Amino acid sequence: MDKKVCIVGLGYIGLPTAAVLADKGFSVHGVDVNKKAVNLINNGQVHIYEPDLENVVKKVVAAGKLSADIEPIKADVYILAVPTPFKENHKPDLTYVESATKSIIPYIEPGNLIILESTSPIGTTEKIVEWILNERTDLSVDEKKSNRIYVSHCPERVLPGKILKELIENDRIVGGINELSTNETAQFYETFVEGKVLQTNARTAELSKLTENAFRDVNIAFANELSMICDDLNIEVWELINLANHHPRVNILQPGPGVGGHCIAVDPWFIVDAAPEKSQLIHTARKVNDSKPHYIVKKVKEVSQNISNPTIACLGLSFKANIDDLRESPAVEIVKELTSIFNQTILVAEPHIEELPYSLKDYKIELTKTEDAINKADVVILLVDHDYFKAMDEEIFLNKIVIDTRGILKLGEKVVSNVI
Ligand code: SAJ
Numbered sequence: 001m002d003k004k005v006c007i008v009g010l011g012y013i014g015l016p017t018a019a020v021l022a023d024k025g026f027s028v029h030g031v032d033v034n035k036k037a038v039n040l041i042n043n044g045q046v047h048i049y050e051p052d053l054e055n056v057v058k059k060v061v062a063a064g065k066l067s068a069d070i071e072p073i074k075a076d077v078y079i080l081a082v083p084t085p086f087k088e089n090h091k092p093d094l095t096y097v098e099s100a101t102k103s104i105i106p107y108i109e110p111g112n113l114i115i116l117e118s119t120s121p122i123g124t125t126e127k128i129v130e131w132i133l134n135e136r137t138d139l140s141v142d143e144k145k146s147n148r149i150y151v152s153h154c155p156e157r158v159l160p161g162k163i164l165k166e167l168i169e170n171d172r173i174v175g176g177i178n179e180l181s182t183n184e185t186a187q188f189y190e191t192f193v194e195g196k197v198l199q200t201n202a203r204t205a206e207l208s209k210l211t212e213n214a215f216r217d218v219n220i221a222f223a224n225e226l227s228m229i230c231d232d233l234n235i236e237v238w239e240l241i242n243l244a245n246h247h248p249r250v251n252i253l254q255p256g257p258g259v260g261g262h263c264i265a266v267d268p269w270f271i272v273d274a275a276p277e278k279s280q281l282i283h284t285a286r287k288v289n290d291s292k293p294h295y296i297v298k299k300v301k302e303v304s305q306n307i308s309n310p311t312i313a314c315l316g317l318s319f320k321a322n323i324d325d326l327r328e329s330p331a332v333e334i335v336k337e338l339t340s341i342f343n344q345t346i347l348v349a350e351p352h353i354e355e356l357p358y359s360l361k362d363y364k365i366e367l368t369k370t371e372d373a374i375n376k377a378d379v380v381i382l383l384v385d386h387d388y389f390k391a392m393d394e395e396i397f398l399n400k401i402v403i404d405t406r407g408i409l410k411l412g413e414k415v416v417s418n419v420i
Contacts, residue, residue: 003026003076003188004026004028004029004073004075004076004077005018005028005075005076005079006031006072006075006077006078007021007030007078007079008031008072008078008079008080008100009080009082009083010030010032010037010081011032011081011082012050012160012262012325013081013117014081015030015046015057016158016163016167017079017117019066019164020164020192022063022066023065024192027065028060028065028067029068029075030066030067030068031069031070031071031072032070034047035070037068041067042068044057044058045057045058049324049325049352050160050163050164051161051164052164071103072104072107075112076113077112077114077188078104078113078114079115080097080114080116080117082096082099082100083096083262084118084119084266085262085266086270091273092120097120097128098127101131102131102135105132105135108136108139110139110147111150112150113149113151113152113184113185114149114150115151115154115185115188116128116151116153117154117155118155119209119266120153120155120206120209121210121270122203122206122207122210122270122274124153124206125177125203125205125206126177132149132151141177141178143178143179143180148180150176150181150184151176151177151181151202152174152175152176152177152181152182152184152185152202153176153202153206154174154185154189154205155206155208157170157212160261160323160325161320167193168192168193168194169194170193172198173200174186174197174198174199174200175199175200175204175205175208177202182199182200182201183199207271210267210268210270213268214267214268214271216253217259217264217267217268217286218285220253220259221259222253223237223255224255224256224288224292226240237407254406254407256330256406257292257293257330257331257405257406258290258291258292258293258333258334259292260319260331260332261319261320261325261327261328261329265286268285268286292330293330293334296330296334296403296405297337297338297341300381303401303403304342304378304379304401307379309343310342310378310379311347312338312342312347312377312378312379313347313349313368313374313379314331314338314380314381315349315370315374315381315383315386315389316331316349316384316385317331317348317350317353317383317384318350318384319331320385321385321386321387322352330383331383334381334383335363335365336360344364346363347372347373348366348368349369349373349374350367350384353367355367370388370389374396375396378400379401380397380402381402381403382404382406382408383405383406384406385406385408389408390408394409
């Protein structure tokens with residue numbers, strides 16, 4: 001563990017990875033363009049919420065095993081963990097991967113291992129090699145040359161909310177640009193991963209990550225489509241799914257207000273972009289899941305039509321339960337759309353954040369305590385299945401119109417409910 005690791009990108013993946021590696025004994029240098037985050041980390045604090053993360057960061061920073069900066073340093077292993085969003089036309093945006101790669105180029109030495117962890121379109125790992133070798137003609141990826149470097153893709157696969165556990169326990173896929181790169185990378189991950197480290201090539205590793213998230217997207221789309229069918233047919237979708245799932249080979253996922261997060265709502269587009277003619281199902285699933293927030297807004301309009309100036313309360317803003325991450329959140333999309341339809345300020349309760357993000361500052365939204373929001377509301381829309389909401393006494397919903405998009409309320413007959 002005497003290796004020095006430099007991790008570029010200290011977000012939801014980079015920071016936990018840095019903390020876990022430092023905890024295993026590696027000397028870790030974290031890099032991020034966000035100076036505020038860098039300062040916090042150097043103080044043993046964190047800028048994102050993930051269970052237990054702050055404790056580990058505090059410990060490894062105090063032990064001198066993790067430090068952060070805005071610039072990379074010389075290291076044995078470089079890990080790139082930066083965002084790979086898509087552009088307006090759903091085409092992958094590699095700007096961050098490119099700038100992260102360019103930031104380490106001056107520091108790379110023969111024998112270094114460069115790992116791309118960001119979920120990436122097919123061919124990105126090869127592009128990284130190109131960017132490096134264009135600027136550093138003194139380096140090579142020829143397995144026979146002594147000035148060789150190793151370059152691989154090892155996609156992150158951890159679930160927000162369980163990142164620290166899954167970083168250690170999940171199986172990993174390692175795909176190098178050649179066999180030596182794959183071997184070197186596998187050996188590195190085997191030092192801290194308890195799951196299997198599976199070896200392949202870079203392109204297969206890239207597509208396998210996209211495939212995992214597209215698989216989930218397609219399955220959630222099935223559940224979301226069912227929920228809209230059930231709404232038309234006046235059938236309770238949660239009961240339906242529960243019953244169908246008693247079949248030994250059926251396992252339907254849960255419908256919701258749409259699919260959010262920076263992964264599942266994004267990655268399938270990279271497959272569609274790479275093979276548009278062949279990815280009909282994957283493309284349709286994206287469209288079904290993207291349509292769900294608008295469907296919920298339509299339902300809110302319907303149930304409010306007889307109330308003059310209805311007060312609307314939305315419970316939850318994050319993209320899923322028990323986290324503070326609002327990226328690509330369908331709840332945010334719904335709240336924004338509601339502000340354009342209703343005159344009154346939309347009340348929002350999100351127990352995981354203390355203030356509204358800057359991007360919502362111009363909307364007529366008020367962040368309110370959950371109980372206050374419900375008490376004031378005529379219509380309550382439950383958007384996220386936070387434990388906090390699940391633990392509430394359901395009496396509070398009495399005489400409210402409730403749209404429960406997550407199916408968490410066991411609403412009795414006393415409550416006027418619209419469950420979709
Ligand atoms: N969702 C539903 N119904 C479900 C399950 C999820 O509506 O039955 C929604 C969630 O509410 C959320 C979205 O889907 O809005 C995504 O949530 P998620 O928990 O399915 O996944 P993520 O985005 O938090 O993490 C996924 C994981 N991928 C898979 O499960 C295949 C994780 O392992 C990946 O590491 C992560 O994407 C990533 O970074 O790519």
